[in-house]
Amino acid sequence: MDFPYTPTPFERWVSDTLINAGILSPSDICAEKICSAFGIEYTAHFGIAGSKTTDDGSYIVTDKRLHRPEQHEQFMHELGHVLRHYGDQTNMPDMFRKYQECDAEVFAMYAAIPLHMIDFSRPYSYQSLANEFNVTPRLALKRIENITQKIIWEQNQQQMICEPKAVPYDISQKSAETQRIMNQLKSQLQQKGESYEFKSLL
Template sequence: MVYTATALEDWISQRYIKSRIQSASDISIERIAMIHNIFINFREMPARYDIHGRYKAIVLDARCSPEEQREQFFHELCHILRHVGHQTMMPAAFRELQEWDARHFTMYATMPYFMLVDYDFENPYLIHDLAFDFDVTEQLCQKRIEHIQRNIMTNSFMVAERNHYFF
């Protein structure tokens, strides 16, 4: 069973390791916001980010659960760190690409693979345990586990195909 991290996962993991973020308890939105000089605000409105010169802020929806706010934070953080332009003024395809990137960034940043390797993926309570440990929704945990399983299955298939081809 081999898992191959994506370039985005590697990018996030390297930033975490450089910042000494090594366990689920280290993934604090306050700590990460401080590292990137980002202010966090809670308002009764949909989550968003603001950049004005050197000022950067993320607004989190105060009506949502802490787990949902955490996911909102990482989604908006992706836009700040990786994207340029205003989505309202860009072609739909480019906006969709940025949203796809932000969804994957959220998955990888909230539950980096290097922090998941010690979990028992056969544990029937895995989703619940991950949601608790990483302080995210069970829905996000389910997506992350499915992503990991697809990655491993694809790699296993590719190895089997390569072995069949060469022998």
């Protein structure tokens, strides 16, 4: 599949991981099917969310009090911990814990609206994306902004490559011999009435 931008390695990894697990369409992105594919125990209860991996296996708990899309996003966040992280956050340095939380947040965005399920020929709105992938409008908007920023960045990078910027030629930074030759050329051009503003390309 062709994409309008180059996905990050993380984004590709999330998409490839889901594809290998048979998660191929928005209807597949449900806790039951994902847990079955990855061998994870899952439950929802009236309490805080969490996840843990032990020698006996992995499990995820979500907060049943949340609305369905919020609970789904919470599940995806905890899935990121299960698939990507090790260790007990209560016994790790604060900076490393924050890194894991940030990583799980990005994972949740990529996994809730995976790259391989986005039809880039369609004119999505954040609301239509939220409805199709059963996420909150906030996450759908965040994913759209993420994709838009990547497309704009790549277009700007390509423009910079194709259209190098001309800058004034700084003769004071050149050797004495180069300065002598350039001054001689400048003098000759002045005698002919031609411009002598030298430029170099970055």
